Amino acid sequence: MIRGLQVNLRSESEPDGGTDAGELQHALEVVFDAEAAHRRKSSIVAATGPRPKAHRMHTNCYVHSLLDKQDGIYTPRYAPNGEDVAQEHKADKDPSGYSVSLAQSRILTKKQISDMAFGIRELAKKLAHIRLRMDVRNVFVLTKAHDESLISKTREVTEWLLKKDKAYTVYVEETLKDNSAFDASTLVDVDPSYQKRLKYWTNELCHYKPETFDIVLALGGDGTVLYASWLFQRIVPPVLAFSLGSLGFLTKFDYGAFPDILTRAFKDGITVSLRLRFEATVMRKQQRGDKYKTRSLVEELIGDEGDDDHTHRPDGTHNILNDVVVDRGPNPTMSSLEIFGDDEHFTSVQADGICVATPTGSTAYNLAAGGSLCHPDNPVILLTAICAHTLSFRPIILPDTIVLRIGVPFDARTSSWASFDGRERVELCPGDYVTVSASRYPFPGVLPLDRKSKDWIDSISRTLNWNSRQRQKAFKEWKS
Structure with missing residues (x-):
């Protein structure tokens, strides 16, 4: 049985006698x-x-x-x-x-x-090379609860699951409980057993008991998959995403064939692709004594003052699947930012912002800002400036073992704003910064069994028309 994917790495040799x-x-x-x-x-x-x-x-x-x-x-x-x-x-x-x-x-x-x-x-x-057979009992159905067309599809999938097997318990969003389009009361009237097998999830349940769910069925576009990542900030159940959106980099399955797809997945098993996520933490400056009237972010982070415990405090952590963006927000002028990697000061930047993307997020804001396309299996961090003031600032690709810090210097004219997968937007005042590192909680996405090896190339060719052009005509030699 798989109830969310979690890996424990051993940090000691095996004890005497071995371990099961x-x-x-x-x-x-x-x-x-x-x-x-x-x-x-x-x-x-x-x-x-x-x-x-x-x-x-x-x-x-x-x-x-x-x-x-x-x-x-x-x-x-x-x-x-x-x-x-x-x-x-x-x-x-x-x-x-x-x-x-x-x-x-x-x-x-x-x-x-x-x-x-x-x-x-x-x-x-x-x-990526094995098929995981699941003993599915609790199915989590995720969709946009404000989209009428998707609500009807959510009901369709829910009804099919409840009829398919009496062992299935289906969880839908709590806001659908009294939704007239979902019409839960009529659904329950069909079979009295549905009353106990149709349940409702909340954000708190996802946060504190993610192991409750065996699999997530996402109905929508890439935004719905990102929403699943946001809901499950720690352990994430395998996510099987049906394509009902605009692009579909992360939605791999055709909704029209959902009965056959789910039957095959629950009976024959699934193949999981682990996607790297980032962990981002907002660090707030703390007030210091009068002798620190002039403060330097560089000195406090990597200089002699870096040993001081009282310069900054953490203020919220987010696990993200696409990107962390620090930008100028509503300010009319550019942002001034300092970028650090581990214990080095990389550079000072004046730009509309900085995008730090995962390999999965390389096709999102990173691509629009001029960053590189990156295969999701690459263990890297993509750093791309958004409209940098200098033409010499080029996108850079860093290893996923680096801890990046992007901060607003104390002498910056304006504050900046940070967002995490487009959510949880917060203001960074002068002296604040954001740390970005590889997360201990990867994102498991379900791949189609028949085209898992070429899935990513298919997605960029289909959605971006990558390298698509009219074929060059061959020469026809003239013969005298």
């Missing part, structure tokens, strides 16, 4: 023990460092039960040395100290984040 293979592989979250997770100055990872202990956390999510042989993914124990310890700082610019709720990817050491990213990529390769 069934205990080595869970679903797709990479877990590090809270007691040993170290944080470094400026909310970045250290260059090197000891691996923390990661005790096994048992959940209801068992990817290993879907695999015939799975030895688990683990790394050997590393002994700390003096240099490593000297590079570690326990406070992530958070005077309240460490808490489990703030155990984010940005506070892992360089070694930890590299191992985490590598482990996810290795599992993604394995999942």
Whole structure:
């Protein structure tokens, strides 16, 4: 049974006597023990460092039960040395100290984040070549609750699932409970058993109990898939997306054939593609004493003042599938931004904004801003300026083991605004910044079994008419 994908990476050698293979592989979250997770100055990872202990956390999510042989993914124990310890700082610019709720990817050491990213990529390769058979019980149906045409399709799918198998419990959005177009009362009147098997999900249920659902059926366009990513900020159930939107980079299935598609998926299994997500955290400046009347963001993040715990505090974290955008917002002038990578100051930018995109998001705002197309299997971070003031600023592709920070300098004329997959738009005042790093919670999308290997090329050819032109005519030689 698969109830959301989560991976636990081992950070120690196997204990004496060995461990049952069934205990080595869970679903797709990479877990590090809270007691040993170290944080470094400026909310970045250290260059090197000891691996923390990661005790096994048992959940209801068992990817290993879907695999015939799975030895688990683990790394050997590393002994700390003096240099490593000297590079570690326990406070992530958070005077309240460490808490489990703030155990984010940005506070892992360089070694930890590299191992985490590598482990996810290795599992993604394995999942891409096998078929996962699911014991489906709880089906999550997601659609735009304000679109009348999609509401009728949601009812159609819900009714089909309830009739198909009495073992299925179907969850639809709570706003549809009293919706006249969905007409839940008439649906329940068909069969009394539907009363207990038709349930309603809320944002809180998605956040606190994502393991409740075995699979997500998304009815809509790419925005609906992004909405699924926003709802499930941690563990994400496999998402099977039906194409009912405009483009369809992420929606792989034809709605007209949904009975056959779902029958085959539930009976024969699915193939999952793991998409890299980013974790973005807003860091707010804190007030300091009178002796700090003139403050420098560069000095506070990578200079001697970077050791000070009281310069910034975290203010909200988001896992995103497409991109993090920091732009000028309603201001009539350009944004002034500082960009940092790990413990280096990359550059100062004057532009309409900066787009930090995942490989999945390379075809979204990144592409419109002049960034590169990128295959979703690439372990990279795409950094693209939006209408930069200098022609020399070119898009850059960075490894996914870097922790980026984009900040508004203290002497900036105006504030900037940050958005996360186009949502949760917040103002960044001078002195604030955003950290962006690879997330421990990837996004599992279901691929069509018959065309999974060429799916991405098909999507850009179909939606962008990529490299499409009239074929050049051949020469016809003249013969005298």
